[in-house]
Amino acid sequence: MKKIITTLLLTYTILQAHIDDKVLYAFEAKCMSCHDTYKKNDKAPPLVAVNQVYLRLADGNFSKAMERMKTFLTKPTKEKTLMKPAVKLFGVMPNLELNSTEVEDFSQVLVETEFEIPDWFDGHYKSHELNKTE
Numbered sequence: 001m002k003k004i005i006t007t008l009l010l011t012y013t014i015l016q017a018h019i020d021d022k023v024l025y026a027f028e029a030k031c032m033s034c035h036d037t038y039k040k041n042d043k044a045p046p047l048v049a050v051n052q053v054y055l056r057l058a059d060g061n062f063s064k065a066m067e068r069m070k071t072f073l074t075k076p077t078k079e080k081t082l083m084k085p086a087v088k089l090f091g092v093m094p095n096l097e098l099n100s101t102e103v104e105d106f107s108q109v110l111v112e113t114e115f116e117i118p119d120w121f122d123g124h125y126k127s128h129e130l131n132k133t134e
């Protein structure tokens, strides 16, 4: 676990300097059990995919991506999801009962972290037609 956080802290460019280590540790504890950083797994889409889908669907507009993600995390429902193929594979993400500070902080981590785009991502993205919201 420590290793992943170290990776988050060192390898990724955290664009916003005000995301502090405490938030990253909390994010790791609450989110990383299902969401791997890069690897496709059988629980949930990897963080890089969530990040890319939100930024692309908001045309790279950070505040739009933040708003969509906050709305989803406050109370996940099928209607609010952007990642329809993931919903088909895994079902809608459970409601983790996050408080508003957590919602804000974790959205920031996911939206504002600059992830390296792995080679498989573009093909995967196209195969899932993730650019379609419905």
Ligand code: HEC
Pocket (backbone or CB within 6 Å): 027, 030, 031, 032, 033, 034, 035, 043, 044, 045, 050, 069, 072, 073, 076, 080, 081, 082, 083, 084, 086, 087, 090, 091, 092, 093, 094, 096, 098, 106, 107, 110
């Ligand atoms: C119990 C497993 C689990 C945990 C823990 C979990 N997630 Fe998820 N998450 C999922 C699954 C499954 C999906 C894909 C289905 C969906 O989109 O709802 C998902 C999708 C998402 C999405 C994309 C939603 C969409 O479709 O638009 C976001 C954003 C997200 N998770 C954020 C988080 C954050 C932040 C945390 C930590 C607070 C977290 N997740 C913890 C299972 C989990």
